[in-house]
Amino acid sequence: MNFRTRSREEPEINLIPFIDVLLVVLIFLMLSTTYSKFTELQLRLPVADADAQRDYPKEVVVGVSSDGRYTVNKQAVVGRGADVLAMALGDAAKAGKESVIIVSADATSPHQAVITVLEAARRAGLHQVTFAAQSPAQAR
Numbered sequence: 001m002n003f004r005t006r007s008r009e010e011p012e013i014n015l016i017p018f019i020d021v022l023l024v025v026l027i028f029l030m031l032s033t034t035y036s037k038f039t040e041l042q043l044r045l046p047v048a049d050a051d052a053q054r055d056y057p058k059e060v061v062v063g064v065s066s067d068g069r070y071t072v073n074k075q076a077v078v079g080r081g082a083d084v085l086a087m088a089l090g091d092a093a094k095a096g097k098e099s100v101i102i103v104s105a106d107a108t109s110p111h112q113a114v115i116t117v118l119e120a121a122r123r124a125g126l127h128q129v130t131f132a133a134q135s136p137a138q139a140r
Contacts, residue, residue, distance in 0.1 A: 058095035060126070064105035068113040080113075085120035097125055104132040 063071035093099035
């Protein structure tokens with residue numbers, strides 16, 4: 001009979017698998033988290049590097065002022081609704097549905113004013129819309 005006391009080995013904690021799991025969780029969280037702060041957006045509109053403005057024979061230029069007033073081919077539009085603007089666009093579009101609407105909005109004009117121009121163009125059946133911008137050299 002063997003009455004010697006067995007030497008008890010202390011259990012050993014292996015930290016390597018634990019660290020591996022933590023690194024995988026950390027990588028997953030880094031990839032799935034979006035870091036966007038809308039309060040920090042600094043926008044300067046409209047400036048674009050574009051070619052010289054082409055002359056469209058069928059163009060209708062819609063101006064949007066900084067306070068939301070509209071002009072169609074340099075004629076003031078009375079009212080700010082989409083219906084009034086759609087009628088003015090329909091009258092100014094001499095080429096019919098082939099006319100090109102050029103939205104020339106002030107950089108500080110309300111976003112809703114530009115959306116109203118797009119809605120009025122849709123109501124008038126004019127689907128070719130583009131935006132006017134100035135080059136960065138002209139903005140200075």
